[in-house]
Amino acid sequence: MKVQVASAAGLLLASQALAAPRLVHEVRDVKTAAAIVAEVAPATVDCAAGGECVTADVIGPLLVSAMQQYGIYNPAQMAGIIALTAFESVEYTFKHNVSPGRPGQGTSNMQMFNFNLKYAQSIPELADKVAGVGEDAPDDKKNEILALVNDNKYNFGSGPWFFSTQCGPDVQEALKAGDDAGFAAYMGCVGVTVDPKRQSYWDAARKAFGLM
Numbered sequence: 001m002k003v004q005v006a007s008a009a010g011l012l013l014a015s016q017a018l019a020a021p022r023l024v025h026e027v028r029d030v031k032t033a034a035a036i037v038a039e040v041a042p043a044t045v046d047c048a049a050g051g052e053c054v055t056a057d058v059i060g061p062l063l064v065s066a067m068q069q070y071g072i073y074n075p076a077q078m079a080g081i082i083a084l085t086a087f088e089s090v091e092y093t094f095k096h097n098v099s100p101g102r103p104g105q106g107t108s109n110m111q112m113f114n115f116n117l118k119y120a121q122s123i124p125e126l127a128d129k130v131a132g133v134g135e136d137a138p139d140d141k142k143n144e145i146l147a148l149v150n151d152n153k154y155n156f157g158s159g160p161w162f163f164s165t166q167c168g169p170d171v172q173e174a175l176k177a178g179d180d181a182g183f184a185a186y187m188g189c190v191g192v193t194v195d196p197k198r199q200s201y202w203d204a205a206r207k208a209f210g211l212m
Contacts, residue, residue, distance in 0.1 A: 104142025
């Protein structure tokens, strides 16, 4: 395994990566989680674009927590999730769908409302607030629920949540390989195909994790 893989994975989820004895001696210049995010999404360095942008130094620790919460420790899986969310949110500049402006669609994963509702229902602190709400909720209610999960505390957990709960074991296993076929399977779970722009984020994420 490349030094960079051990370093990146070790920083993002140190307790898992460094638990493997054969990796410990390979760790050299350890990247911070913020540095990984900044490599994949350069706009997060200073958020010059404004909007709802969140900087890499804020995103990094939140992603660490979310990956741990949803049991995601494989570097290729982490890279895939970061690649997807960086693309969907325009490098974490937006938390809601801007064009065409679908009510209730958003988070860093840019999920449709039905998934944001499921996500909110899965969070103990939010479950009571969304009790009785259905997928046919009026637009104002959809946006109200989006606002709940758009809090940074939950916003960066949407990608790991979706991957771990909405994608099957076959897709999760495929992404572990860190190859294009695995990423295509993941995008298929999301409901999209891999175009050049998505591929560029996938490549950037793999490079950040030392996977290519």
